[in-house]
Amino acid sequence: MPNLTVRNLTNLPLTLKRAERYDSKVVRTGDAFTNTITTITSFLNATNFTTTETHAEGEARSFKDVDVKIESFSVKPTEFSAPVQGKDVLRLQFECEGKRYEVDVPTATDTSTVMKRLSKGDKRELTAVYIARHDFLAILSSSDLSAWMKRLKDEYPLSLLSIPGTHNSPTCYTALPSVRCQAVGVSEQLENGVRFLDIRVSATPDNDNLALVHSAFPISLTGTKWLGDMLAEIYAFLDRNPSEAIIVSLKREGTGKASDQDMSRYLRDRFIKGNNGKDAKRWWTRGHIPTLGDVRGKIVLMRRFNVADSVRKSENDGKGFGIDASVWPDNCEDGKCGGGLVRVQDFYEIDQSTNIERKVGYSHAQLERAAEQLFRHPTPNGPDKSNGGSGSKNNNATKPPPFFVNFLSASNFFNATCWPERIAAKVNPSVVEYLCMRHGEEGKGPKKLKVGDACTGIVVTDWVGAHGDWDLIRCIVGWNAKLQAKQ
Incomplete structure (x- = not known):
């Protein structure tokens, strides 16, 4: 034995x-x-x-x-x-x-x-x-999953953290099995450590009510669910936990005939600048990677849609509206967007259940790429030499790493063995195993890369929390201890 x-x-x-x-x-x-x-x-x-x-x-x-x-x-x-x-x-x-x-x-x-x-x-x-x-x-x-960011320094770029996320986050309702991706709702996800929400909405001309969808389908067979109601849940969570920050990736899908540009106006005018302007303070809509201190208590917008010129020119002195991920690489192993601010693993075309090993391999490789990143804190005299900096004020080692977004999700509408929950039943345990045994170990990843700060990046999951099983989320959050060891 x-x-x-x-x-x-x-x-x-x-x-x-x-x-x-x-x-x-x-x-x-x-x-x-x-x-x-x-x-x-x-x-x-x-x-x-x-x-x-x-x-x-x-x-x-x-x-x-x-x-x-x-x-x-x-x-x-x-x-x-x-x-x-x-x-x-x-x-x-x-x-x-x-x-x-x-x-x-x-x-x-x-x-x-x-x-x-x-x-x-x-x-x-x-x-x-x-x-x-x-x-x-x-x-x-162990971490207090409802407020795990509290333990981390304000100076860290948000992209350096190990962040759990969910794919098609609000799809926890009674729906077609190929549409439902989550076991529990957004509020429960947030209370259990999720800090990245993937949200798809359908937009209708001259109507700023944005319906929550998954592709062309409504997320519930019992009635339309709305973005505004979900944002109220997020605001309530942040009010209870002001140390936390939530990245919201927003994309237009569904059968609505409005354009991306229409949606950008609806989002700005009703949901960000609405409520007599009181909600504007809840959002980070700048176009660069913030520090954790910049965005505690806020929603960070990652934009998977184009914006109207009027929106772009009116926001942030014309420097953009949200982190631009509008040119999203499709079905990719390691794609780049946002001018290099976002790197994506989003291979989702699973044509047979045996193809899942390819998805698992891509997921592990993206974890390894994220772990390779190394950030050195700047000091008044340049980068912090105690973290390996050279002392030069122009040392590029202080540049924040990109967001490594790693989708563990995949699906095939026409194959029941490849519906979201069945893919998750295979992929999620393999990622738990990788994070426990191989992540952050020199030479143990599929690409044999060096190890920097050993973050996981943003790991976007399906079907976490079923029967109270939050192991994958705990393992992702647990890797932030590597940053605490560096503090």
């Missing part, structure tokens, strides 16, 4: 102090009726749901005290054989800054778990993700 490997993805060293081995016991959860109905629903939607948990049983069969230090962002093979599925549980104790934490491997469920705090008065939380098929345990810093 291979030994267990541990990766420390926190910004502090951990020390493995004790290992105990127990017999395992499988415990059923919920009642028979609920489990049956939810299992059927999960089968139809391809989302993960289990009706059992694995627990340690009785007294420890064996134990050993050790003193194995695992440095921040490092990997350490242990001397302990990995637990045999269905037979035993390995209980591990770790120490961090004098405080003890405990985790069972495998964890009780297939999702991540917050490690048990063993020290009195300790408020720090650590999250463990166990990847059973590789006998691999990753430990991340």
Whole structure:
């Protein structure tokens, strides 16, 4: 049996102090009726749901005290054989800054778990993700997902952060299975760490009501959903969490006959400058990459539409309206737009379920490109030498990296095995595994690139949050600890 490997993805060293081995016991959860109905629903939607948990049983069969230090962002093979599925549980104790934490491997469920705090008065939380098929345990810093940006410095360019996003974000309603992309609504997404929203609207001439759509289809079979109502949800979230910033990517789709230029006027006049001008302060519509401090409490507009000349000339001293992503590269592995401000992986044409491996490979490669980026803080005398800067005021190392936008989504309307939730059921776990095991490791990515600040870029997902499973979001947010280690 291979030994267990541990990766420390926190910004502090951990020390493995004790290992105990127990017999395992499988415990059923919920009642028979609920489990049956939810299992059927999960089968139809391809989302993960289990009706059992694995627990340690009785007294420890064996134990050993050790003193194995695992440095921040490092990997350490242990001397302990990995637990045999269905037979035993390995209980591990770790120490961090004098405080003890405990985790069972495998964890009780297939999702991540917050490690048990063993020290009195300790408020720090650590999250463990166990990847059973590789006998691999990753430990991340837990974050308050509703306000995770609070821990990061104002000076960081927004493009340097590891940002979870959702594809066709509001498509959580009863709809055609090829149209629905999300398990939960926008408010719940935001509360659980999502900070990039992909929104498509249909625009009608002489009508500034913008309907939410996915391609040519309405997002709900029970009635039209409107952009204004969704923006009210976003405003309410930002009012509760002023430390956060939300990137909104907006695109015109649907059957409406209005033009991009019409839509740009509707957006400016009603939704940004409306409410007697009170909402204007809620938006960042400049055409360059902001710092986090610039946009806390705001919506950052990423524009996938053209603008009317009157809008362009009236905004930001004629210097543009939003981050320009209007010339979006189609079905691409690594396309550029916005004058190089945005780099996109958006390969979506899946013609058969076996083609999913190509999508997975492209997703991993875009994560690696984002991880390669390195930002050096400018100082009064030039870039910060402590971060590798040369000291020259003209050193290009201080230029913010582009937004690396990485769509994990793909679909084929005519093939049920390639509908959004079924693609997500394959792609999302592969990205969790990559982030835990390979991301930020020199030479471990598909392109063998060097590692800079190890950000993930903007990772745009389908079907997160189903049955409370936010592992992918936690893993993306967790990589911001690399920036905290640099602060």
